[in-house]
Amino acid sequence: MTSPSxxxxxxxxxxxxxxxxxxxxxxxxxxHTRREQDRHDEGVSMTVDYAAVAKAPLVILAVPSSxxxxxxxxxxDHLTGRHLVVHGIRGxxxxxxxxxxxxxxxxxxxxxxxxxxxxxxxGELIRARPSAMIIGSRYPEVIAAVTKNxxxxxxxVWSTPDLKGLEWAxxxxxxxxxxxxxxEEAGAGPGLVAALISRGxxxxxxxxxxAGGEERTMLGLGGYGDxxxxxxxxxxxxxxxxxxxxxxxxxEDALSRVQLRIEAVxxxxxxxxxxxxxxxxxxxxxxxxxxxxxxxxxxxxERLFAA
Amino acid sequence: xxxDAPIFGFNAAREDIVRTVVSRVVLTTKDPxxxxxxxxxxxxxxxxxxxxxxxxxxxxxxxxxARSIGRxxxxxxxxxxxxxxxxxxxxxxxxxxERVYSVSTKLLPPIVTYLLAPRTLVRxxxxxxxxxxxxxxDDKVAVEGPIAELRELSRRGTAVYVPTHLSNMDxxxxxxxxxxxxxxxxxxxxxxxxxxxxxxxYFMRNLGAYRVDRxxxxxxxxxxxxxxxxxxxxxxxxxxxxxxxxRSRSGGVExxxxxxxxxxxxxxxxxxxxxxxxxxxxxxxxTINYLITLEAETLIADFLAEAGKGRxxxxxxxxxxxxxxxxxxxxxxxxxxxxxxxxGAPIDPFGNRVDEAGRxxxxxxxxxxxxxYVRDIAGNVTMDPVRDAQYTRELSDEICKSYxxxxxxxxxxxxxxxxxxxxxxxxxxxxxxxxxxxRDAVVVPRDDxxxxxxxxxxxxxxxETRGRIVVSDLLRRSSGGDIVxxxxxxxxxxxxxxxxxxxxxxxxxxxxxxxxxxxxxxxAHGMAxxxxxxxxxxxxxxxxxxxxGVGGAS
Numbered sequence: 021m022t023s024p025s026x027x028x029x030x031x032x033x034x035x036x037x038x039x040x041x042x043x044x045x046x047x048x049x050x051x052h053t054r055r056e057q058d059r060h061d062e063g064v065s066m067t068v069d070y071a072a073v074a075k076a077p078l079v080i081l082a083v084p085s086s087x088x089x090x091x092x093x094x095x096x097d098h099l100t101g102r103h104l105v106v107h108g109i110r111g112x113x114x115x116x117x118x119x120x121x122x123x124x125x126x127x128x129x130x131x132x133x134x135x136x137x138x139x140x141x142x143g144e145l146i147r148a149r150p151s152a153m154i155i156g157s158r159y160p161e162v163i164a165a166v167t168k169n170x171x172x173x174x175x176x177v178w179s180t181p182d183l184k185g186l187e188w189a190x191x192x193x194x195x196x197x198x199x200x201x202x203x204e205e206a207g208a209g210p211g212l213v214a215a216l217i218s219r220g221x222x223x224x225x226x227x228x229x230x231a232g233g234e235e236r237t238m239l240g241l242g243g244y245g246d247x248x249x250x251x252x253x254x255x256x257x258x259x260x261x262x263x264x265x266x267x268x269x270x271x272e273d274a275l276s277r278v279q280l281r282i283e284a285v286x287x288x289x290x291x292x293x294x295x296x297x298x299x300x301x302x303x304x305x306x307x308x309x310x311x312x313x314x315x316x317x318x319x320x321x322e323r324l325f326a327a
Numbered sequence: 328x329x330x331d332a333p334i335f336g337f338n339a340a341r342e343d344i345v346r347t348v349v350s351r352v353v354l355t356t357k358d359p360x361x362x363x364x365x366x367x368x369x370x371x372x373x374x375x376x377x378x379x380x381x382x383x384x385x386x387x388x389x390x391x392x393a394r395s396i397g398r399x400x401x402x403x404x405x406x407x408x409x410x411x412x413x414x415x416x417x418x419x420x421x422x423x424x425e426r427v428y429s430v431s432t433k434l435l436p437p438i439v440t441y442l443l444a445p446r447t448l449v450r451x452x453x454x455x456x457x458x459x460x461x462x463x464x465d466d467k468v469a470v471e472g473p474i475a476e477l478r479e480l481s482r483r484g485t486a487v488y489v490p491t492h493l494s495n496m497d498x499x500x501x502x503x504x505x506x507x508x509x510x511x512x513x514x515x516x517x518x519x520x521x522x523x524x525x526x527x528x529y530f531m532r533n534l535g536a537y538r539v540d541r542x543x544x545x546x547x548x549x550x551x552x553x554x555x556x557x558x559x560x561x562x563x564x565x566x567x568x569x570x571x572x573x574r575s576r577s578g579g580v581e582x583x584x585x586x587x588x589x590x591x592x593x594x595x596x597x598x599x600x601x602x603x604x605x606x607x608x609x610x611x612x613x614t615i616n617y618l619i620t621l622e623a624e625t626l627i628a629d630f631l632a633e634a635g636k637g638r639x640x641x642x643x644x645x646x647x648x649x650x651x652x653x654x655x656x657x658x659x660x661x662x663x664x665x666x667x668x669x670x671g672a673p674i675d676p677f678g679n680r681v682d683e684a685g686r687x688x689x690x691x692x693x694x695x696x697x698x699x700y701v702r703d704i705a706g707n708v709t710m711d712p713v714r715d716a717q718y719t720r721e722l723s724d725e726i727c728k729s730y731x732x733x734x735x736x737x738x739x740x741x742x743x744x745x746x747x748x749x750x751x752x753x754x755x756x757x758x759x760x761x762x763x764x765x766r767d768a769v770v771v772p773r774d775d776x777x778x779x780x781x782x783x784x785x786x787x788x789x790x791e792t793r794g795r796i797v798v799s800d801l802l803r804r805s806s807g808g809d810i811v812x813x814x815x816x817x818x819x820x821x822x823x824x825x826x827x828x829x830x831x832x833x834x835x836x837x838x839x840x841x842x843x844x845x846x847x848x849x850x851a852h853g854m855a856x857x858x859x860x861x862x863x864x865x866x867x868x869x870x871x872x873x874x875x876g877v878g879g880a881s
Contacts, residue, residue: 096691
């Protein structure tokens with residue numbers, strides 16, 4: 021058997037969708053999954069062995085951010101400096117605000133890292149509906165490899181060298197989606213929702229710049245693009261959480277209702293703290309913080325329109 | 328064993344090195360017309376107003392080139408390019424004279440001692456054995472770090488020393504530190520201004536230094552310089568770069584580095600792989616720490632006037648005035664432990680820790696093959712400037728981290744930080760220029776200052792236990808009063824005007840600029856006011872000691 025060209029780690033919907041997309045682009049794919057797969061995707065070989073994934077020169081991580089560290093530690097035993105590692109994980113650090121690519125550097129020998137972002141959704145990839153994705157990496161080789169292995173008539177791959185910006189943008193979009201779901205459910209009109217989105221994106225861009233990213237990354241596919249796609253989706257967990265909160269459901273209950281770990285929930289207060297330290301305006305994120313703690317919709321307005 | 332280092336065969340290899348440089352630069356220059364035009368333009372502009380007859384000749388030559396280049400055919404242009412590149416190469420290339428090396432390592436310290444501090448020599452003459460050794464400097468200059476490991480490593484790979492840069496004394500002091508540590512000499516690029524003093528120039532020239540003329544601005548020159556550096560590394564010559572680019576104007580530890588010369592290491596390494604004779608290259612970050620800095624007054628004045636942009640190259644400063652150098656050296660000889668060179672742990676060009684056998688390890692302690700980083704997805708060794716620039720950017724982060732953890736804090740820094748904090752409180756303003764304008768306006772009672780100093784020192788010792796800074800022995804052991812006295816003594820005899828002045832009612836803060844300079848050594852650690860963070864970088868936040876573990880980030 022020849023070595024696979026892409027290894028995907030993570031047997032959830034996102035990992036499977038990415039494996040499928042790569043397969044569709046003509047790549048040979050190995051998928052690492054610990055779940056029993058009810059159906060086998062054609063042309064994708066399955067494994068529970070990290071060594072088998074590391075046979076591929078390009079490794080894609082699609083696991084929940086809560087397990088990134090242990091997964092990378094285990095995977096790191098098989099990775100060398102030659103591997104290209106790209107993650108499709110929304111979220112920043114478990115204790116600080118380090119990005120997943122920082123964790124890659126810390127847990128493995130890999131330097132050539134990248135991140136996936138943008139509006140593409142797992143469902144679209146699985147059903148082969150045309151969509152767009154963005155790869156962020158400072159290494160041209162990583163961008164070339166992802167484009168080669170994922171681009172197909174169904175998936176356009178754009179790129180940016182601003183890896184850090186893309187990772188922050190993806191995480192911050194998750195936060196803003198909660199706010200949009202909340203506002204819509206609370207009966208905000210299109211004008212107010214638009215104001216919330218625009219102000220939120222602007223604020224997120226400034227926060228991201230303070231973290232070392234580039235503003236335009238937030239304003240592009242990885243930020244605005246991603247946000248527009250996610251708020252259009254009924255089943256997007258962040259949006260659903262926002263809606264539940266607007267109905268007066270307590271955070272714990274709302275979280276168990278969406279039945280998914282939402283990276284943005286613990287992230288919001290950390291972003292607010294970061295913005296305060298760096299003296300960046302963060303009214304929207306502060307409002308989101310209140311929302312998580314059961315603030316009424318009027319409170320959101322107050323925060324947003326505070327001078 | 329020391330004399331196995333390739334530099335001892337340097338002169339025999341010079342012609343060959345220059346030939347390699349010329350052929351590589353000519354080969355990689357895509358557009359000779361553009362390169363020559365750019366060079367001619369910048370050189371004519373630089374030389375236009377010169378009165379020096381040698382330089383006038385150069386000017387005429389360049390003007391001729393500028394006129395004729397447009398009419399030349401492609402072949403002629405390549406020839407012209409090769410000729411120009413060869414000229415530049417010979418201008419840069421160094422020399423290494425083993426006799427000068429052995430003589431200077433034995434005799435330079437006593438000669439310098441004699442010239443600058445005759446009384447010390449008298450003491451030494453009573454013991455002739457000491458005269459021909461370096462011991463004269465032993466208790467003045469401390470060399471620390473994993474020296475045995477570095478010595479072992481220097482036999483197996485090629486070292487790139489990357490120290491912090493405060494003073495024009497640095498290259499001499501660092502060369503001395505290598506000798507003291509039993510490490511082979513390193514070649515380095517020294518600014519042309521260091522070659523103006525004939526004695527210094529003679530030693531520089533013959534100890535493997537190559538000339539870097541920072542007045543020459545054209546790209547071809549930079550290409551030749553980088554290629555030269557890369558060829559030296561590829562051939563196993565240990566090298567020394569000051570990656571900060573210029574001396575730190577603020578007095579602070581470098582937080583952002585120039586990547587150009589450092590980046591040449593990866594190409595050099597890849598070439599050894601391609602040639603089938605891998606020779607690993609490793610970086611050794613180091614800090615050079617002074618109780619007082621020779622050029623402090625000029626540097627900080629420059630920083631304050633225009634935040635360093637004013638005069639990028641300072642030609643006329645304390646280091647070119649022999650009297651000041653003498654005063655500085657005298658001070659150095661008077662005080663114990665006034666210079667500390669501290670080597671950090673060696674790392675490979677990809678930021679991995681390296682052991683004494685030259686093996687690389689990732690952050691989790693797994694062995695790593697550095698060759699993998701220069702292989703492409705198909706497994707072939709490639710040279711890719713964009714990729715290598717990014718590796719080097721990440722490497723520079725690691726080097727800067729090493730600088731922080733290996734910064735050695737001395738009494739002048741702590742006393743300056745304590746005084747500056749007083750000035751800041753007295754100013755009731757957060758504007759730096761309001762604070763430094765308070766010349767001779769604040770007097771601190773001795774006991775209060777001593778208490779401030781002890782408090783700060785104790786916090787530094789705590790930070791040291793976290794492995795994030797180094798406190799010099801004297802500082803650790805002394806009482807607050809003694810620390811203040813030592814700083815007063817260090818400042819007094821050297822700086823032209825008093826920095827601090829002892830009065831009946833306490834210590835008067837006379838020169839805020841210099842205190843700012845010395846306190847800046849603590850800024851990046853979050854242990855002093857940080858108004859010197861490079862553009863785009865957030866200032867270091869004050870370290871919190873109340874809740875252990877919480878105030879981790881700096």
